[in-house]
Amino acid sequence: MLTQLTVNNFAIVKFLELDLQSGMTCITGETGAGKSIAIDALGLCLGERADASMVRPASDKSEVSARFQLDANPMARAWLATNELEDAGECIVRRVISAEGRSRSYINGVPVPLSQLKGLGQLLVNIHGQHAHQMLLKPDYQLTLLDGYAGHHLLLSEVRQHYQQWRQLHNELNRLKAEQQQREARRQLIEYQVQELDEFALQLGEFEQIEEEHQRLANGTELVQECGFCLDLLYDNEETTIAGLLQTAVDRAEGLVGMDGRLGNVLGMLNEALISVQESHSELRSYLDQLELEPERFNELEERLSKAITLARKHHVKPAELAVHHQTLAIDLARLNADEERLEGIEEELAAARQAFIQAAEVLSQSRQRYADELATHVTASIHELAMPDGRFAIEVRPDAQSSLSPLGIDRVEFMVTTNPGQPIQPLGKVASGGELSRISLAIVVICARKVATPTLIFDEVDVGISGPTAAVVGRLLRQLGESTQVLVVTHLPQVAGNGHQHMVVSKHTDGKTTETCMKPLGEEARLNELARLLGGDQITDNTLANARELLRR
Structure with missing residues (x-):
């Protein structure tokens, strides 16, 4: 309130x-x-x-x-x-x-x-x-009034849900059909591309590995030579090596520490350097022992690397991106195939959704028919009181499941009236005068208001x-x-x-x-004067005041 x-x-x-x-x-x-x-x-x-x-x-x-x-x-x-x-x-x-x-x-x-x-x-x-009575001539407003009177909130919600499901499937079917020719052409192209890439079967990260191994094998001879030179320089040379020179420095530093302990840090750093040289020599020796220079493997890598570069150029991507591109095309192909399968089955699903909507709409329609008769009876009685003693009001509910479906159901609602004896009942807008329409509208509004929760x-x-x-x-x-x-x-x-x-x-x-x-x-006296003014205009007389008192008494 x-x-x-x-x-x-x-x-x-x-x-x-x-x-x-x-x-x-x-x-x-x-x-x-x-x-x-x-x-x-x-x-x-x-x-x-x-x-x-x-x-x-x-x-x-x-x-x-x-x-x-x-x-x-x-x-x-x-x-x-x-x-x-x-x-x-x-x-x-x-x-x-x-x-x-x-x-x-x-x-x-x-x-x-x-x-x-x-x-x-x-x-x-x-x-x-x-101007509400003018709205009364609109079919949509008539339908809203009837549903409001009947309290169709739950039924309308159910019909609307079924309609939305049917509409969504209907739009999807139209899209799939419209795209079918274009989709088939693209599917054939992608199918060929995916098959080609499937045969090559480049894995994620594989191109980088191939490129790295190929570079190693291409530089195999130089790697062996340079590794041998470093091993000689570090430890293997019979004359002068880095390890030998560091060992001599360590021995001398030990004597210096005996003379001045403050040189202990220098001795520690030389020892660490000697250990690092020994470990690097060991690592380098292990690498050289495991280095395999296989001409056949190099040829395999050369061929696969060349094929990857050629396919990447063909697909307008970088070689390192070819595997990801392959996955993307495969996903696109799966989606296109799924759309074709969806197209085959969606019509049955659409028919089922339409049938579910029709069933819900028919339940709503039957309820509308029942409440239309009830509302029409009340409105007829009300307009008799409103100086239309020969008036008769009716509501036609015409279900039509074959016409365009609506979230409000399958019904067309039309308010009908006759105001004079012998006059056939006709649509409200064709029969009622302005004053009659105003009275009918008021009767409907008052009757419907009793049923509305506002x-x-x-x-x-x-x-x-x-x-x-x-x-x-x-x-x-x-x-x-x-x-x-x-x-x-x-x-x-x-x-x-x-x-x-x-x-x-x-x-x-x-x-x-x-x-x-x-x-x-207004208080009691002021209200009496205001009613008298409404009855007689600016001149308030004993008669208008008496009439005003009578109105209040009634």
Whole structure:
């Protein structure tokens, strides 16, 4: 339930703070005073489109905030919990618009994107504008009203899931068919390339190993010669070697240490150098003993290296990248083959998905048929009360599983009506006049509102084109609705306003330079005068006051 609305610098409102109650609250005022401005501000706060013209002239920003009590709104509480925005059973939404047209949105003090604000707003308030009856002529809106009345959320969710699965398979089939010719040509090319590379079978890292071994064998003679020279120089020469010279230096250093211990470090370093020379000699000897210079192996490597370079050039990659390229082509070939296999089996899967969708849609369609009859009966009874005693309302639900499928099912829904005796029942737009359409729309909205979980309903001049006894019936209907739901009604009809549990009046003031709209709740006497004004215009007489008292008494 909406408990408070605060508006700052919005259009011609400088500041407005409303404390709202349960039941039916009526809002009246002079023509042009801005009766709907609070409703517009609330709509903005709940995610409607914003622009700079909404900011009061000479102000740098406009701000609207709304406080809701959520004790009777489990869906909104669940939404807040899911989005980690809950705050102890209460919710405050706020919207700020700069003079440049930029806007920011907040839920319980947390900045949120506009999409989240809209999502929550749909669970908090349902606004019916003065042009709602025009929406009633649209088939999509008619279907939405019927599903809302029937509470088809779960059935619609199941149908939508089956539709999305069918649609995904349908798109995949179209893609596979469209790509089939191109895919086959590429598959043949890649198949040949993969077969060629499979035969060569170059492994990851193998090219580097081949290149290294090839270089070693190509330089085999020089390696043997240079290794022999180093071995002689280090240790093997019978005359002078590095090891022999170091041994002599070690022996001399030992004598020096005996004379001065501070030379101990020098002796240690010479010993380490001698050991390093001995170890390097041993390593070099072992390498030379294991060095195999096989001409046949060299020829094998020469041939494989040349083949790798040729294939790499053919495939426009570096030789070292050939093995990875081979793997990539093999993966592409497997994917292309899988697509062909997928194409063979997807039609059966698509048919099964379509059948599952049709079954779910038929269950939904049967439920729509049942609730369409129920809603039509209620609307017919309601329009009889609204000065259409010979009116009859019906809802046609026409399932058509052969036409294009929809996430909403297979039905086409059309509201039908006859308003005069002997007149055949026809589509709503072809029969009803503006006033009749307005009354039918109001009847449907009120009846559907009783079945919808939204705890706050706003009717913004939906009684346009209604007067006299019919207006009194409209007022009673809205008051009955207010017994179970918070209802805000912007109206110009005293018969409607007199039915409210609370009454607010809107007035506009100007000093010749600026204009300001205000809204305030009315006490008993002020309300009586406002109803008298609505009944008789600016001149309030004893008769209009008496009529106003009668309205309130009823």
